[in-house]
Every structure is written in C-alpha cells, then in structure tokens.
Amino acid sequence: MTEGLACLVGAALLAVGIGTASAGDRFITVASTTSTQNSGLFGHILPMFTKKTRIEVRVVAVGTGQAIRLARNGDADVLFVHHRPSEEKFVTEGYGIERFDVMYNDFVIVGPKADPAKVAGLTDASKALAKIARSATPFTSRGDDSGAHKMELGLWKAADVDVDNASGSWYRETGSGMGATLNTASGMNAYALTDRGTWLSFKNRGELGIVVEGDDRLFNPYGVIVVNPRKFPHVKAAMGQQFVDWLVSKEGQAAIAGFNIHGEQLFKPNAVPARG
Numbered sequence: 001m002t003e004g005l006a007c008l009v010g011a012a013l014l015a016v017g018i019g020t021a022s023a024g025d026r027f028i029t030v031a032s033t034t035s036t037q038n039s040g041l042f043g044h045i046l047p048m049f050t051k052k053t054r055i056e057v058r059v060v061a062v063g064t065g066q067a068i069r070l071a072r073n074g075d076a077d078v079l080f081v082h083h084r085p086s087e088e089k090f091v092t093e094g095y096g097i098e099r100f101d102v103m104y105n106d107f108v109i110v111g112p113k114a115d116p117a118k119v120a121g122l123t124d125a126s127k128a129l130a131k132i133a134r135s136a137t138p139f140t141s142r143g144d145d146s147g148a149h150k151m152e153l154g155l156w157k158a159a160d161v162d163v164d165n166a167s168g169s170w171y172r173e174t175g176s177g178m179g180a181t182l183n184t185a186s187g188m189n190a191y192a193l194t195d196r197g198t199w200l201s202f203k204n205r206g207e208l209g210i211v212v213e214g215d216d217r218l219f220n221p222y223g224v225i226v227v228n229p230r231k232f233p234h235v236k237a238a239m240g241q242q243f244v245d246w247l248v249s250k251e252g253q254a255a256i257a258g259f260n261i262h263g264e265q266l267f268k269p270n271a272v273p274a275r276g
Contacts, residue, residue: 027056028239031068031076033147034177036222037061039197039266044259049246055239063146063177071095071225074232077240082195082222083147096225097237100248103256103267104221107151108199109212110182111137111191119191125215126159133161136170138190142181143173147220152193155217182208195220197266221270224248247271 036042037059046057060070064081071079072095079096081087090096109128111119117135119128132139141163142149156163163171172190174181178198185192186206194202199210224244229237246252248271256269 026054026239027058028077028236028243029075030057030059030078030080030243031070032059032061032080033064033067033082034061034179035082035148035195035198036080038177038179039195039201040261041197041256041259041267045252045255048255049243049252052246052251053239053242055242057243061177063142063144063149065145065150071227074227074235077227077236078243079225079227080222081147082220083150084221084223086150087223087225091225095228095231097228097241099223099225100244101270101272102222102224102247103253103269103271104219105196105267106213106220107148107193107218108196108210109191109193110185110199110208111211112189112207113209114207115211117191120211122212123214125155125193125212125218128212129155130159130161132191133159133163133166133170138170138172138188140181140185140188140190140192141171141173142178143175144177146178148178148193148195151218151220155193158217200261200264200266222267 042059050056060076064083064086067079067081068086068090070076071090079090087099091099109119109125111117117132117137119131122128141152167173172184174184178194179202181192182194182198182202183204186204186208189207224247226237226240226244227235229235253269253271256267257265259266
C-alpha cells in the first residue's frame with residue numbers, strides 16, 4: 001500500500017471508529033466498494049435498515065481489493081464487494097462466515113462519442129479493447145486492485161494486450177475510485193470500463209457515452225459476508241448478520257430494487273432464496 005493510500009484508509013478507519021468503540025455500541029463497520037457508495041445506493045438503503053434495527057452502518061468505501069484487505073485484518077464487521085472469486089477465497093480461508101448473493105449490475109465501456117477506435121455497438125468487450133489498443137486511443141484505468149480493475153485486467157488478458165507495456169502512453173492508470181477515473185476519462189476524452197450504476201449517477205460526462213455493453217462477461221454480481229469472529233473476537237458478528245439478513249430479505253431486496261436514477265434501476269436484487 002502506498003503511503004498516501006495508507007493515510008487515506010487510516011483516516012477513514014478513524015472516522016468510522018475502528019478499534020475505539022465498546023462492544024455495546026450499536027454500529028457496524030462495512031468494508032465496501034466505491035460503486036455502492038458513489039452511486040448513492042447506501043444513501044438510499046442504509047437509513048431504512050437503521051430505522052428498523054437502530055443499528056448504524058459506517059461504510060469504508062475503497063476498491064474491492066482494499067476492502068478485502070481491511071476485512072482480512074479484522075478492521076470491518078461486514079464485507080460487501082463485487083469480485084466473486086476473491087469473496088469465495090475470503091470465506092474458504094476462514095476470514096468470512098458465508099457469502100450471500102445480494103444484487104448485480106453490469107460493466108460497460110464508455111468512450112468519446114466520436115469513437116476514434118470504432119468500437120461502438122460491439123458486444124465483445126475484449127475485441128473492443130483490442131481495437132482500442134491498436135488505435136492507441138487513450139484509455140483510463142482505475143489501476144487500484146478494485147473489482148472493476150480486476151474485471152478490466154481479465155478482459156485485456158483475453159484480448160492478448162499487455163497493458164503493463166502501454167502504461168503511461170495511451171493507457172493511463174489513475175490509482176483512484178470509479179468516479180475520479182471517469183472524471184479523468186471525461187477530461188482526456190478517453191475510453192474507460194465502469195460499472196453501470198456509477199455511470200448512471202455520474203454527471204461530468206462531457207463527450208463520453210456508452211459504446212460497448214451486453215457481453216456476458218461484464219456481469220457484475222455483489223456479495224456480502226460477515227467477518228469471522230473466530231478469527232477476530234471483537235467483530236460485531238450478531239449485528240453484522242442482522243445487516244446481511246436484512247439485505248437478503250424481501251424488505252432489503254425491495255429497497256435495492258427501488259433505487260433508481262431518472263427512472264433507471266441501478267442494481268437488480270438476486271438474493272436466492274430471499275429471507276424474510
């Protein structure tokens with residue numbers, strides 16, 4: 001972790017009260033992604049959960065990779081992210097109790113409406129990325145080990161493009177969240193991979209629009225896991241489980257389904273079976 005990122009995460013943990021509160025305090029800490037925070041989803045659903053349970057939810061919103069590292073260190077009660085292989089590994093290694101499906105959306109590739117790489121309308125994301133690479137058109141990447149970054153790197157690999165060699169030329173890594181990366185893409189008139197929820201809530205689009213969507217590989221599921229109290233006795237597992245149970249209940253799933261921007265639903269609930 002870079003010194004700057006360490007300071008940022010440390011400040012976030014202090015802000016939510018990690019390691020400073022007694023076990024009786026009625027709040028939980030959720031390590032989650034920038035997409036759930038920046039899209040506005042948490043602002044929509046968390047007040048409903050708190051009103052029902054009187055449990056406050058304090059979110060540390062970082063990239064998926066960093067969120068998992070926080071949870072692995074015992075610095076969160078619940079993990080709520082979107083990279084299933086990493087989530088399943090987290091549980092298999094004993095850091096989490098059980099993974100639950102919560103919701104999904106998808107990734108899209110956005111780019112300048114002039115479309116210099118001529119990828120608009122393609123439904124094969126890797127073919128689109130290969131064309132962007134051949135054209136050497138600017139592409140902005142989060143470069144932060146987030147779920148979006150992991151997805152993007154898998155697509156570059158499938159396209160047989162070595163982005164490490166292109167770093168700093170047409171391929172630009174921001175080391176930032178999705179919103180900041182989209183701001184960079186807008187300023188550079190560059191292509192980028194983004195989750196649809198963040199894109200729909202993003203206002204500084206400039207000349208950017210969706211150019212590639214519909215590839216099955218762009219499916220983006222979210223899972224939620226209570227951190228294992230056997231590894232970290234201070235974890236508020238009971239309240240964390242209340243949060244999980246609410247998310248996958250009929251009430252929680254309806255709250256997720258009810259979140260929309262300009263009439264467009266950002267996340268689709270998929271808890272199976274839904275509880276409650």
